[in-house]
Amino acid sequence: MPKALIMAGGKGERLWPLSRKSRPKQFARFFEKTFFQLTVERIAPLVGIGNVCVVTPKEYIPEIRREVPHLLEKNIFVEPMGRNTAPCIGLSALYLAQENPEEVMVVLPADHLVEKEEEFRRVVQFAFELAEEDKLVTLGIKPSHPHTGYGYIHFDGEYRAKGGFKAYKVLRFTEKPDLETARQFVAEGTYLWNSGMFVWKSRVILDEIKQHMPDLWEGLQEIARYLGTPEEENVKREVFSRLKSISIDYGVMEKTQRAVVIPADFGWSDVGSWAALAELLEKDKNGNLTFSKHLPIDSRGCAVFSKKPVVTLGTCDLVIVEDEDVIFVMPRERHQEVRKVLEKLEESEDEDFRRLL
Numbered sequence: 001m002p003k004a005l006i007m008a009g010g011k012g013e014r015l016w017p018l019s020r021k022s023r024p025k026q027f028a029r030f031f032e033k034t035f036f037q038l039t040v041e042r043i044a045p046l047v048g049i050g051n052v053c054v055v056t057p058k059e060y061i062p063e064i065r066r067e068v069p070h071l072l073e074k075n076i077f078v079e080p081m082g083r084n085t086a087p088c089i090g091l092s093a094l095y096l097a098q099e100n101p102e103e104v105m106v107v108l109p110a111d112h113l114v115e116k117e118e119e120f121r122r123v124v125q126f127a128f129e130l131a132e133e134d135k136l137v138t139l140g141i142k143p144s145h146p147h148t149g150y151g152y153i154h155f156d157g158e159y160r161a162k163g164g165f166k167a168y169k170v171l172r173f174t175e176k177p178d179l180e181t182a183r184q185f186v187a188e189g190t191y192l193w194n195s196g197m198f199v200w201k202s203r204v205i206l207d208e209i210k211q212h213m214p215d216l217w218e219g220l221q222e223i224a225r226y227l228g229t230p231e232e233e234n235v236k237r238e239v240f241s242r243l244k245s246i247s248i249d250y251g252v253m254e255k256t257q258r259a260v261v262i263p264a265d266f267g268w269s270d271v272g273s274w275a276a277l278a279e280l281l282e283k284d285k286n287g288n289l290t291f292s293k294h295l296p297i298d299s300r301g302c303a304v305f306s307k308k309p310v311v312t313l314g315t316c317d318l319v320i321v322e323d324e325d326v327i328f329v330m331p332r333e334r335h336q337e338v339r340k341v342l343e344k345l346e347e348s349e350d351e352d353f354r355r356l357l
Contacts, residue, residue, distance in 0.1 A: 001103075040052055119265070167261065291303075291305060317332040
């Protein structure tokens with residue numbers, strides 16, 4: 001039976017202040033359930049709850065156990081510090097390979113939304129079959145419009161088709177483009193949004209790390225020598241402190257000859273900003289969100305997230321977010337700049353602002 005690996009270490013900084021260091025996006029409750037709970041429920045029917053694994057920092061483990069108490073303790077992998085996706089995936093593959101190196105694993109971020117869950121599981125099932133052929137499979141999202149907040153996957157050359165799905169050879173990955181480039185990508189029709197979801201055997205991804213990321217491979221081998229010993233956690237911490245922060249996309253997927261992509265459309269969003277979240281929610285005739293108790297007077301395009309009633313007069317395209325200790329207001333068009341707020345909070349000498357991090 002395949003394994004599912006959920007990466008639950010992200011910070012979700014662009015959804016500040018409701019997403020913070022102590023309560024990152026995957027555990028924030030924007031809906032009836034958290035993103036993390038929704039991710040577990042989405043994949044568990046395909047692999048079984050006993051095969052759902054999580055890689056996360058130590059400080060998030062109590063929240064993970066509270067939200068999904070039936071996760072097996074042995075399936076919670078501790079990431080000693082954030083070093084992007086390549087080290088955390090490599091470490092998790094190392095653990096899974098101890099049990100069965102030929103077993104397929106699907107890698108999922110903990111903080112994405114999927115509207116069409118049955119379609120998602122059908123795509124992943126097809127990906128499982130491709131991974132059995134030692135392919136590194138990624139799921140690409142068919143773009144609905146030019147988006148500058150997503151990475152893109154350029155594909156060409158059909159590899160396999162089955163059940164209405166097709167897999168193609170990956171030509172290259174492109175980081176977040178400017179608007180004109182994004183328009184060209186969408187018009188060309190051979191570019192997909194990069195979902196950050198992958199399927200492969202643990203042995204195969206470790207082989208590719210060995211070939212393309214020798215420093216990470218050597219660190220993993222050092223950790224492997226101490227697995228199951230009292231020194232394991234200290235060795236992991238020391239090794240991770242030396243590793244570069246690098247994504248699996250850049251470290252492996254851009255260099256491997258085994259990568260294939262499945263174009264998919266299952267209502268995906270990485271909910272990477274307040275504007276992205278606003279797009280998922282119902283709006284009134286003037287484009288104002290109906291998510292909170294909001295009385296808009298001559299107001300258009302406003303997104304309000306508040307437990308208290310909010311009244312706006314003559315406002316356009318604002319995001320207004322209320323948390324217990326702060327109110328945040330910004331023009332909607334600047335939704336990709338929230339990290340600037342965190343930088344200023346870090347620099348502030350006022351403790352009232354620094355505690356908002």
